[in-house]
Amino acid sequence: MKRSCQSRAIAIGDDTSVSSPSILIRPTRADEPAAVRLLADYGAELVARGRPYSPVDPPPGAAGASWVEVHEMEPPDGAFLLLFEGEEPVACGGLRTLEAGLGEIKRMYVIPAARRRGHARRLLEALEDAARAIGLTRLRLDTNAQQPEALLLYEATGYAEIADYNGSRTATHWFEKTLS
Numbered sequence: 273m274k275r276s277c278q279s280r281a282i283a284i285g286d287d288t289s290v291s292s293p294s295i296l297i298r299p300t301r302a303d304e305p306a307a308v309r310l311l312a313d314y315g316a317e318l319v320a321r322g323r324p325y326s327p328v329d330p331p332p333g334a335a336g337a338s339w340v341e342v343h344e345m346e347p348p349d350g351a352f353l354l355l356f357e358g359e360e361p362v363a364c365g366g367l368r369t370l371e372a373g374l375g376e377i378k379r380m381y382v383i384p385a386a387r388r389r390g391h392a393r394r395l396l397e398a399l400e401d402a403a404r405a406i407g408l409t410r411l412r413l414d415t416n417a418q419q420p421e422a423l424l425l426y427e428a429t430g431y432a433e434i435a436d437y438n439g440s441r442t443a444t445h446w447f448e449k450t451l452s
Contacts (some may be wrong), residue, residue: 293357293358294357294358295355295356295357295391295394296355296356297353297354297355297356297394297395297398298353298354298356299347299351299352299353299402300352300353300354301342301346301352302342302345302346302352302364302366302379303342304354306354306361307352307354307361307364309361310354310361310363310364310381310383311328311364311379311381312326312328313381313383314326314327314328314364314379314381315327315328315329317381317384318418318419321418321419322418323416323418323442324442325442327379327442328379340366340368340376340378340379344368344369345366345367345368345378345379347406348406349368349369349406350366350367350368350369350375350406351366351367351399351402351403351406352364352365352366352367352379353365353366353367353395353398353399353402355382355391355394355395355398357386357389357391362382362383362385362386362391363380363381363382363383363386363391363392363395364379364380364381364395365377365378365379365380365381365395365396365398365399366378366379366380366399367399367402367403367408367411369406369408370412372407373407373408373409373410374408374409374410374411374412375403375406375408375410375411375412376411376412376413376438377396377399377411377412377413378413380392380395380396380399380413380422382395387421392421392422392425393425393429396425396429397429399411400449400451403451404451408451409450409451410448410449410450410451411431411448411449411451412434412437412438412446412447412448413426413431413446413447414436414437414438414440414443414445414446414447415443415444415445415447416442416443416444416445417444417445423445426447429449430449431447431448431449432447432448432449433445433446433447434446434447434448
């Protein structure tokens with residue numbers, strides 16, 4: 273049974289009664305200054321949660337097959353999106369093509385002060401729309417146990433847990449979704 277956006281928001285703990293400034297999602301480059309700031313915060317938060325290193329600045333030899341280069345999250349085979357509350361960038365996420373019809377979500381992050389407002393869900397939906405626009409029919413992603421809110425989001429939005437597909441040394445969960 274397909275749930276409404278509001279019931280999905282409640283399932284993952286978003287406060288749907290909070291009013292917020294205007295919300296805009298726009299494509300950009302992952303090396304744009306606002307994106308770099310968000311990605312640095314993302315990496316620092318993951319390290320603070322117990323990850324051995326930042327996924328945006330791994331030590332030599334640690335990147336492996338799960339590493340993503342900035343150019344992979346650019347058209348025509350990818351996208352990088354920023355979500356703004358008013359004029360403030362508060363969330364980011366990327367998309368890259370792995371093979372024909374199959375893409376991967378990377379670097380989804382919402383700043384702590386903007387959480388529980390549905391931004392992660394909005395951003396994920398926008399990334400899925402971007403995937404459809406470039407001809408992708410399935411999306412994969414990985415995350416780890418230090419991000420329980422991400423696990424809840426992906427399960428609530430139709431992602432099914434799958435086996436390790438990329439050999440990431442820091443991931444503990446891998447997901448896939450067929451886009452409709």
